[in-house]
Amino acid sequence: MARADNAPRSFKCRQCGTIFTARGETGTCPICGCECRAGECAMLEASDEGY
Numbered sequence: 001m002a003r004a005d006n007a008p009r010s011f012k013c014r015q016c017g018t019i020f021t022a023r024g025e026t027g028t029c030p031i032c033g034c035e036c037r038a039g040e041c042a043m044l045e046a047s048d049e050g051y
């Protein structure tokens with residue numbers, strides 16, 4: 001049961017520094033379109049607050 005795989009994560013774009021939320025291990029920056037992957041962009045663990 002890999003229920004944590006779809007948890008939203010926050011990426012910090014390595015190009016423009018925008019912080020955005022994406023699912024999974026990759027995400028596309030909404031500002032510059034840079035593709036962020038785990039290990040390339042800084043990843044911030046989404047906290048449990050909110051739900």
Ligand SMILES: [Zn+2]
Nearest residue numbers: 013016029032
């Ligand atoms: Zn960007």
